[in-house]
Amino acid sequence: MQVTYTLPSPLNNVVLIGMPGSGKSTLGVLLAKAAALGFVDTDLLIQSHSGHTLQAIVDGEGYEALRRIEEQVLCSLDVTGQVIATGGSAVYSDRAMRHLKQNSLVVFLDISLATVRQRIGDFSLRGISKRPDQSLEDLFAERYELYTRYADVVIQGEHKSHNQALEKLLKVTAELQSDPS
Incomplete structure (x- = not known):
């Protein structure tokens, strides 16, 4: 099925936010292909930018360093016609999220904590920006509130294949295009 896709004006990008394992990178590539957009x-x-893996940054400098670097990178993004897959912690920077929302549709890929656990396995090896004493449950609850705060659209990813989530995202953006109010 061929889908013609353009973003509602004045939006030029689609930004994907959500927990690690929610499918931001995978769905981002699929959306970029379907929409003839670039992918970041x-x-x-x-x-x-840092010359290190995310895990090396967290291990060597701490989660706060990763968040600072992430904010710098996000605030320096000046792109159009892109699908942008963010790190799960992007929402900790109000400054970065306001910058991204200026010309982007922000989509929260919503999955349950159980699905996060299933998809990412040992989260201590994933370069996840979290306080050392913070459980995955606490991190999930804290971020969920931020994801819903910044999202323009929420796509339920639970029990959906990447193609099903892509179809839903394309449908939602087509609806926005026909009714931008």
């Missing part, structure tokens, strides 16, 4: 993975930009 901000975790890769952070690694390129």
